[in-house]
Amino acid sequence: MEANEILQKAAQLRSGLSTSFRDEIVKSLYTEAETIARRAVKSAADRKYDFDQKIDRLVTSPVFGLPIMLALLAVVIWLTVSGANVVSDAIASLLFWVGDQGRALFHALHIPWWITGFLWDGVYRGLAWVVSVMLPPMMIFFPAFTILEDLGYLPRVAFNLDWLYRKSGAHGKQALTMAMGFGCNAAGVVSTRIIDSPRERLIAILTNNFVPCNGRFPTLIMLSTVFVAAGFSGFTASVIAAASVVVVVMIGIAFTLLMSWLLTKTMLKGEASAFTLELPPYRVPNVWRILYTSLIDRTLFVLWRAMQTAAPAGAIIWILANVPVGNSNLAQSIADWLNPFGLLLGLDGVILLAYIIAIPANEIVVPTMMMVYTGASMMIEGPSGNQEIFNLLVHGHGWTMLTAINLMLFALLHNPCATTIITIYKETKSYKWTILSVVITLGTAILVTFLTATVARLLGWG
Numbered sequence: 155m156e157a158n159e160i161l162q163k164a165a166q167l168r169s170g171l172s173t174s175f176r177d178e179i180v181k182s183l184y185t186e187a188e189t190i191a192r193r194a195v196k197s198a199a200d201r202k203y204d205f206d207q208k209i210d211r212l213v214t215s216p217v218f219g220l221p222i223m224l225a226l227l228a229v230v231i232w233l234t235v236s237g238a239n240v241v242s243d244a245i246a247s248l249l250f251w252v253g254d255q256g257r258a259l260f261h262a263l264h265i266p267w268w269i270t271g272f273l274w275d276g277v278y279r280g281l282a283w284v285v286s287v288m289l290p291p292m293m294i295f296f297p298a299f300t301i302l303e304d305l306g307y308l309p310r311v312a313f314n315l316d317w318l319y320r321k322s323g324a325h326g327k328q329a330l331t332m333a334m335g336f337g338c339n340a341a342g343v344v345s346t347r348i349i350d351s352p353r354e355r356l357i358a359i360l361t362n363n364f365v366p367c368n369g370r371f372p373t374l375i376m377l378s379t380v381f382v383a384a385g386f387s388g389f390t391a392s393v394i395a396a397a398s399v400v401v402v403v404m405i406g407i408a409f410t411l412l413m414s415w416l417l418t419k420t421m422l423k424g425e426a427s428a429f430t431l432e433l434p435p436y437r438v439p440n441v442w443r444i445l446y447t448s449l450i451d452r453t454l455f456v457l458w459r460a461m462q463t464a465a466p467a468g469a470i471i472w473i474l475a476n477v478p479v480g481n482s483n484l485a486q487s488i489a490d491w492l493n494p495f496g497l498l499l500g501l502d503g504v505i506l507l508a509y510i511i512a513i514p515a516n517e518i519v520v521p522t523m524m525m526v527y528t529g530a531s532m533m534i535e536g537p538s539g540n541q542e543i544f545n546l547l548v549h550g551h552g553w554t555m556l557t558a559i560n561l562m563l564f565a566l567l568h569n570p571c572a573t574t575i576i577t578i579y580k581e582t583k584s585y586k587w588t589i590l591s592v593v594i595t596l597g598t599a600i601l602v603t604f605l606t607a608t609v610a611r612l613l614g615w616g
Contacts (some may be wrong), residue, residue, distance in 0.1 A: 180493070204570035206435050211309070214433075226307075226538045227403065232396040234371070236291040246286035253278050272472055275532035280468015280518060283533055284460055287517040291368035292456065295337045304439035308333065313433065322411045323418030324361075325354035332358075332410060335365040336403075338456040339570055340577040342367075347581075353424050356587060357414050359578055363570045363595045364410040366403060369460075369516035373403030373565045374399050376520055380540045380547070381558040406566050413594065421590075463514035463572040468533070471511055471522060475531050485526050488543040499600060500560035502551070509564070514572040519565070526549055558611050560603045567599035 214224055253274050260270040302308055308330055316326035327349050335342030343361040349355040366374060375395060383394040418424065474485035485507065493503030506524040521533040527546060528534065547553040568591045570578065579588040 189451075209436065210433060213307070213310050214313050219310075223311055223314055224400065224404075226302070228396060228400045230295065231399055231403070232392065233298065233570060234291050234368070236392055236396075237294050240319060241290035241293070242286050245289060246282070248601045249282035249286055250279070253282060268476075271476060271531070272469060276469045277465050278468070279533055280464050280515075281461055281519055283468070284464035284515045284517045285457065287372055288369060288460055288515070289373060289453070289457060293339060293449065295368060296452045296551060297444055299333065300444045300448040301439050304437070304444055306436045309433050318411055319414070322415040323424075324357050325349050325351060326352045326415070326416040328354070328358040328361075328410075331362060332365050332407070333513060335362045335367060337368060338454065339363050339365075339367045339574040340459060341452055341456055343574060343577045343581055353422050356582065357417050357422055359581060360417060360591050360594060361410045361413045361590065362585065363574060364413065364567065364598075365406045366566055367516070367571075367574075369571060370565050371399070372517060373519050374402055374562060376543070377558050377565075378402075378563050380543050381555065384544065397430065401466075401564055402562055405563075409567060413598070426604025459573045459576070460515050460517075460571075463576075464518070467511060467514035467518060471518070471525070472532055474511070475525060482528075486529070489526055498607070499557050499564070499603040500610070501564065501603065502553075502557070504551070505557075505561060505564070507566060512571075513569070516565075516571050556607060556615060560606055564599050564603050567595060567602060569596040569599070607610045 160422040163187060164354050207470050212218055256278065257270055257274040259404070260274065302311075311333060312326050312329045315329035319326050320330050328346075329344050330348065331345045333342075334345040339362050343359050346355045346358040346362070349358055378395040378398040379391065380399040383391040395474060437484055471485075474488070475483055477484040479487040489503035489507045491503065491504045496504075496506045499506075504526045507526065508519045511522050512519045524530070524546075525552065547557075569575075575592065579585070580593050582588060
């Protein structure tokens, strides 16, 4: 036969093979290698399973694998939620004290109020808020993530979720890039480099924002604490709040899979590529490597990018709050103009304004809302207690449970922050895919909140 005929015949036969054919070949190779090794190698203790295999029978089990993974995720989120608040308050107090001293110095030097306000209440306070809110969760989440990575558990996560991603037409390694997105979506986008297929890597990039990063956790934590866990106290309240955040995370994972499937059926058609996943042996984590990777490579890298976008956001917030319009200010006027559209989504104009301003950094959503609701001239933390926050939102500005639920959904699904958008462009080198990443997420957020609000109102729950 001619060479072309052989190739044509091979292509014809390949089309009739099942998608698991390559997996079967790899499985047979490993089975044969194991058989040869069993004949040739004699161990001192002839055990059927060694320590690693015993653990893997549990953590990769079809029955226990996913529950163990969700339990570990819940623990990491609970540690992040519980531990970050204390550190965040301490950093915020220190940075805001520095801001007060700088403001006092400018007053003593008789520098015009608008320069003082713009620099210290606007630019500096925006930076201080992002650092105090963003740094502590990253200092907890990234080391915890790196410990699991160094321990050898993350490949098991990819193994457990591979069948879900294969059904959605995506790559199994997307499970790892998705997990990185919990710390920061920009870092999750960069981590998609581990996926060799350009098409499947693009799918992972476009859908990474459906898992909440640490910048969105403050909003989710506030809502889960004030509305979901309001009837509990102490440790029970923190567990209930963490559990509700885990439920939101699972919804995000579901949207990741759904959108991956839709992309593979429309704009990014193609056959899912197979890959061989070798489970490395468990090992004792390297402390120095964990500290360097989590704090230097990830935390400081992401924080620096966020600070670059937070400074102008702080300036814009101060301008909006201090430019008078009638008996109010520009921020309240824009919020009033956005209010009809916000109500259509089960939200309000202040929430929409906060998310527009917070495109540079999601960390400033809550303080921006509090600023507009209270009529303050700069970003503020708002009431200190959960009951006070509840009274401000519900009794003061007409929030309902529908508002809280839809805000959680919008916080989960909305467009990427500026840092992530810039990272997507740098990774794809394409304005088309960068714009599409915004359209997909923001469009999904608007559609889901609109449908939720409409159904709730038809049932009399709104």
